Amino acid sequence: MTETPAIELTGATKRFRTPSGALHTAVRDLDLTVAQGEFVAVVGPTGCGKSTTLTLVSGLEEPTEGEVRVYGEPVRGIDPKVGFVFQQDAVFPWRTVLSNVMAGPRFRGVPAAEARERARDWLGRVGLAAFEDRYPHQLSGGMRKRVALAQTFVNDPAILLMDEPFSALDVQTRALMSDQLLELWAGTGSSVVFVTHDLDEAIALADRVVVMTAGPATVKEVFTVDLPRPRTVEAVRLEPRFVELYREIWASLGEEVRITRERGAGRAA
Numbered sequence: 001m002t003e004t005p006a007i008e009l010t011g012a013t014k015r016f017r018t019p020s021g022a023l024h025t026a027v028r029d030l031d032l033t034v035a036q037g038e039f040v041a042v043v044g045p046t047g048c049g050k051s052t053t054l055t056l057v058s059g060l061e062e063p064t065e066g067e068v069r070v071y072g073e074p075v076r077g078i079d080p081k082v083g084f085v086f087q088q089d090a091v092f093p094w095r096t097v098l099s100n101v102m103a104g105p106r107f108r109g110v111p112a113a114e115a116r117e118r119a120r121d122w123l124g125r126v127g128l129a130a131f132e133d134r135y136p137h138q139l140s141g142g143m144r145k146r147v148a149l150a151q152t153f154v155n156d157p158a159i160l161l162m163d164e165p166f167s168a169l170d171v172q173t174r175a176l177m178s179d180q181l182l183e184l185w186a187g188t189g190s191s192v193v194f195v196t197h198d199l200d201e202a203i204a205l206a207d208r209v210v211v212m213t214a215g216p217a218t219v220k221e222v223f224t225v226d227l228p229r230p231r232t233v234e235a236v237r238l239e240p241r242f243v244e245l246y247r248e249i250w251a252s253l254g255e256e257v258r259i260t261r262e263r264g265a266g267r268a269a
């Protein structure tokens with residue numbers, strides 16, 4: 001018997017009504033399956049429809065056509081099995097780090113003592129045990145991102161949707177965060193969909209890299225990343241296979257980036 005996929009988009013199309021009243025197609029006829037426990041990275045030219053794809057899986061938006069399923073069930077609204085990490089931090093500025101990490105389990109009805117214990121456990125895993133009484137503004141960008149990871153993993157999500165979560169960080173912190181994410185994810189069995197502009201990051205993290213077309217987004221090509229795990233970003237980047245994969249995927253992605261750029265230049269002319 002084959003296992004139910006964690007995520008299944010079938011012929012998913014999303015159109016938005018623009019302020020001028022016209023219809024804009026952000027995603028068209030998109031087919032994508034993510035297995036349970038799989039890490040999938042999504043790359044594509046700017047504005048092509050990557051975030052819209054995530055919002056369809058999250059239940060924040062409904063597809064205009066086609067189907068989106070999570071664990072075999074059609075998505076109807078926001079599912080508690082799904083966790084998110086975005087580029088912006090989703091922390092309460094007036095709450096301490098511990099209170100921020102406890103918030104999710106508390107909203108889900110976990111008793112305070114247990115929520116505190118789970119939050120402390122995850123804060124320990126992200127290396128912030130000594131900072132539980134700090135407020136978010138007293139932390140660095142990288143530390144706030146670690147709070148965001150603890151905040152997400154503490155809810156034990158079956159599916160994790162990440163939309164350029166590390167793009168606001170400097171390059172070194174980004175690499176450390178990627179390593180940390182892989183470490184945290186390794187023990188959970190959750191499925192991840194990770195949207196990024198950074199092909200290095202996509203290959204270093206993922207089991208498969210999905211290349212999207214210039215907008216409206218559909219799947220152009222899917223590449224399997226056959227690099228062994230556990231991986232660390234700095235080490236994996238030096239492997240000949242990594243460089244080979246980078247070249248192959250860039251050949252596909254680069255075309256779409258060029259199409260998007262030329263359209264932009266056409267519009268500016």
Ligand SMILES: Nc1ncnc2c1ncn2[C@@H]1O[C@H](COP(=O)(O)OP(=O)(O)OP(=O)(O)O)[C@@H](O)[C@H]1O
Binds near residue numbers: 025
């Ligand atoms: N709520 C909305 N209403 C109208 N148009 C929208 C809406 N959300 C997204 N769009 C449009 O759909 C297209 C795809 O946007 P989306 O944010 O999914 O792209 P993206 O690939 O994530 O972009 P980026 O790489 O720049 O983050 C864009 O042209 C955007 O302007």
